[in-house]
Amino acid sequence: MQANHALNYDYSVAKCFTYATILFGIIGMLIGVVIAYQMAFPELNYLAGEYGTFGRLRPLHTSGVIFGFLLSGIFATWYYIGQRVLKVSMAESPFLMVLGKLHFWLYMLVMIIAVVNLFLGIGTSKEYAELEWPLDIAVVVVWVMWGISIFGLIGIRREKTLYISMWYFIATFLGVAMLYLFNNMAVPTYFVAGMGKWYHSVSMYAGTNDAMVQWWYGHNAVAFVFTVPIIAMIYYFLPKESGQPVFSYKLSLLSFWGLMFVYLWAGGHHLLYSTVPDWVQTMGSIFSVILILPSWGSAINMLLTMKGQWGQLKENPLIKFMIFASTFYMLSTLEGPIQAIKSVNALAHFTDWIPGHVHDGTLGWVGFMTMAALYHMAPRMYKRELYSKKLMESQFWIQTTGIVMYFSSMWIAGITQGMMWRATDQYGNLAYSFIDTVTVLIPYYALRATGGLLYLIGFFMFAYNLYKTMTVSKAIEREPQNASPMAA
Amino acid sequence: MFHWLEKNPFFFAVGVFLVIAYAGVVTILPDFMESARPVTGTKPYTVLELAGRHVYIKDSCNACHSQLVRPFKSETDRYGMYSLSGEYAYDRPFLWGSKRTGPDLMRVGNYRTTDWHEYHMLAPQSVVPGSIMPAYKHMFKNNADIETAYAEALTVKNVFNVPYDQPDMPKLGTYDEAKKALMEEAALIVADMKDSEVKEAFKRGEIKEIVAIIAYLNSLK
Numbered sequence: 001m002q003a004n005h006a007l008n009y010d011y012s013v014a015k016c017f018t019y020a021t022i023l024f025g026i027i028g029m030l031i032g033v034v035i036a037y038q039m040a041f042p043e044l045n046y047l048a049g050e051y052g053t054f055g056r057l058r059p060l061h062t063s064g065v066i067f068g069f070l071l072s073g074i075f076a077t078w079y080y081i082g083q084r085v086l087k088v089s090m091a092e093s094p095f096l097m098v099l100g101k102l103h104f105w106l107y108m109l110v111m112i113i114a115v116v117n118l119f120l121g122i123g124t125s126k127e128y129a130e131l132e133w134p135l136d137i138a139v140v141v142v143w144v145m146w147g148i149s150i151f152g153l154i155g156i157r158r159e160k161t162l163y164i165s166m167w168y169f170i171a172t173f174l175g176v177a178m179l180y181l182f183n184n185m186a187v188p189t190y191f192v193a194g195m196g197k198w199y200h201s202v203s204m205y206a207g208t209n210d211a212m213v214q215w216w217y218g219h220n221a222v223a224f225v226f227t228v229p230i231i232a233m234i235y236y237f238l239p240k241e242s243g244q245p246v247f248s249y250k251l252s253l254l255s256f257w258g259l260m261f262v263y264l265w266a267g268g269h270h271l272l273y274s275t276v277p278d279w280v281q282t283m284g285s286i287f288s289v290i291l292i293l294p295s296w297g298s299a300i301n302m303l304l305t306m307k308g309q310w311g312q313l314k315e316n317p318l319i320k321f322m323i324f325a326s327t328f329y330m331l332s333t334l335e336g337p338i339q340a341i342k343s344v345n346a347l348a349h350f351t352d353w354i355p356g357h358v359h360d361g362t363l364g365w366v367g368f369m370t371m372a373a374l375y376h377m378a379p380r381m382y383k384r385e386l387y388s389k390k391l392m393e394s395q396f397w398i399q400t401t402g403i404v405m406y407f408s409s410m411w412i413a414g415i416t417q418g419m420m421w422r423a424t425d426q427y428g429n430l431a432y433s434f435i436d437t438v439t440v441l442i443p444y445y446a447l448r449a450t451g452g453l454l455y456l457i458g459f460f461m462f463a464y465n466l467y468k469t470m471t472v473s474k475a476i477e478r479e480p481q482n483a484s485p486m487a488a
Numbered sequence: 489m490f491h492w493l494e495k496n497p498f499f500f501a502v503g504v505f506l507v508i509a510y511a512g513v514v515t516i517l518p519d520f521m522e523s524a525r526p527v528t529g530t531k532p533y534t535v536l537e538l539a540g541r542h543v544y545i546k547d548s549c550n551a552c553h554s555q556l557v558r559p560f561k562s563e564t565d566r567y568g569m570y571s572l573s574g575e576y577a578y579d580r581p582f583l584w585g586s587k588r589t590g591p592d593l594m595r596v597g598n599y600r601t602t603d604w605h606e607y608h609m610l611a612p613q614s615v616v617p618g619s620i621m622p623a624y625k626h627m628f629k630n631n632a633d634i635e636t637a638y639a640e641a642l643t644v645k646n647v648f649n650v651p652y653d654q655p656d657m658p659k660l661g662t663y664d665e666a667k668k669a670l671m672e673e674a675a676l677i678v679a680d681m682k683d684s685e686v687k688e689a690f691k692r693g694e695i696k697e698i699v700a701i702i703a704y705l706n707s708l709k
Contacts, residue, residue: 053547121548162494257507287511
């Protein structure tokens with residue numbers, strides 16, 4: 001097995017996706033900050049005519065960060081981790097090299113068309129599945145290319161046993177494929193009627209069924225984009241960066257198969273007290289609570305990996321990012337099940353507590369882990385040390401402040417809103433008109449937007465730090481074993 | 489077994505797929521047919537209403553407004569009768585939304601009128617002081633896409649047997665017939681509106697987006 005050391009991994013595709021992660025991160029988060037401020041200051045809706053209204057920008061924000069920022073991040077880490085855990089270089093297969101580059105460029109093309117489409121308001125209205133059928137087909141092609149890349153690399157691997165990260169990448173591929181295909185089933189109207197817009201389609205499912213399929217998708221898109229691949233990342237990068245072995249193989253096994261089985265049931269918690277069958281709602285609620293087990297299993301496995309090595313948190317900001325990420329994963333996966341309990345959901349559903357919950361997961365867990373991953377990869381891909389540790393430290397604290405401002409303001413806003421909607425006076429009449437429950441939230445909206453702005457500022461610091469690392473940082477001769485080298 | 493799976497990617501992938509596909513089959517399929525059945529009195533949308541529904545989707549009204557009244561007194565007091573599954577039988581896609589930045593619209597047709605919507609879309613704060621909803625002035629400029637709406641109606645009629653052209657149901661007919669009926673329907677709405685440009689455009693045979701979306705909102709009952 002000495003061949004490992006002679007292997008020259010090829011990072012050209014990983015680098016491309018790293019740039020895409022930064023680009024879409026800036027676009028997606030910037031739009032997020034704009035729409036957050038729009039809720040506090042509605043005049044901001046008129047900056048770009050009909051293309052700048054909240055309605056048009058909101059799908060751009062969600063799709064931008066999920067399918068732009070995060071998916072790029074997932075692909076970037078895949079093209080980095082895959083070769084390393086399978087002990088094979090992409091350069092050994094000209095086919096996989098060409099495929100990887102095609103994968104990147106087709107992905108970029110689809111993303112750019114998707115952005116234009118969403119600005120124009122062309123979409124199906126389904127959350128995180130807004131794209132119309134021609135783009136859906138293109139997305140499927142991109143996805144299949146990624147699948148070929150995964151299984152192609154597995155096919156020529158030297159290391160026969162699949163490392164934990166590989167399980168999660170495979171699950172990401174399969175899960176998203178299944179969900180995306182079924183949720184986007186639609187009939188193109190032009191081909192039936194011969195008139196109207198050629199790209200328009202109508203959903204295969206109606207009403208309650210459509211809602212069930214959509215939230216089976218919507219919730220598990222969260223699972224298989226926001227959770228599963230991020231766990232793939234942390235299982236690779238935390239042990240690598242810290243030099244510590246994963247705490248428990250059995251725990252990783254339990255968490256993986258548990259997560260796979262339980263997650264898909266939980267979609268029903270988006271539909272509590274709706275018109276879907278009662279037993280589906282109850283199942284959604286129960287499985288959401290059970291979901292704590294596999295989620296915390298992974299998180300605890302990561303925390304215990306640092307057992308006896310907590311000093312590293314002080315010395316190495318990357319460890320700090322990752323431990324913070326898995327702590328936020330625990331917070332988020334405790335908060336989610338609480339919101340999925342029926343009586344809590346009656347209060348929380350439709351309120352700002354929900355976006356609050358989403359964002360402690362995405363900003364704290366997903367965002368931090370993705371950035372830490374790219375930080376870890378940069379010295380190895382560009383053969384230079386990280387540009388500035390100090391900048392990284394400030395980034396960490398600015399973004400952490402941002403996250404805390406974000407979720408605490410949304411907690412208060414959401415619970416206030418929910419309580420006011422149901423408040424009655426002494427005669428049993430509703431105590432507040434709807435608009436009362438809106439105006440009271442404006443200070444919290446302003447606070448939340450500012451929290452988001454801090455996070456965005458931190459992201460710019462991240463982008464700048466990486467850019468400097470790529471261009472001017474001190475070159476390193478040998479690849480670092482563990483802790484990433486960084487200049488003060 | 490797990491060690492063996494981890495060395496056999498094909499079977500590993502098959503195993504993962506079976507484990508994740510299971511829940512969807514068990515939760516979605518059993519009540520599929522029943523959930524698609526309309527309650528008595530539910531009718532498919534007219535072509536004009538469908539065109540309005542497309543405007544609703546185009547501007548993501550569903551990002552801030554739900555269309556789902558939950559069975560709580562606080563909701564039925566505020567919005568009316570709680571939602572029934574069969575009321576959504578012709579909703580493709582469903583538009584329940586997931587956030588109520590603004591109020592629920594499931595039954596907005598019961599308590600808002602054409603002229604209210606017209607003022608509201610031009611300047612929300614003029615009718616709801618303190619509102620944070622943006623104005624949608626471009627709906628007064630853009631034409632509604634009638635052909636696509638008709639194409640969708642014809643598609644659901646042919647593919648999903650939505651009961652257009654049945655007794656007591658909206659008539660669809662040929663495109664020309666549908667267009668004629670649509671102009672009559674739109675005329676009633678335009679008559680209640682103040683905007684002179686919308687009225688002028690209607691005389692030229694153009695239907696602005698605002699007319700279609702008001703028709704749709706009025707139909708929500």
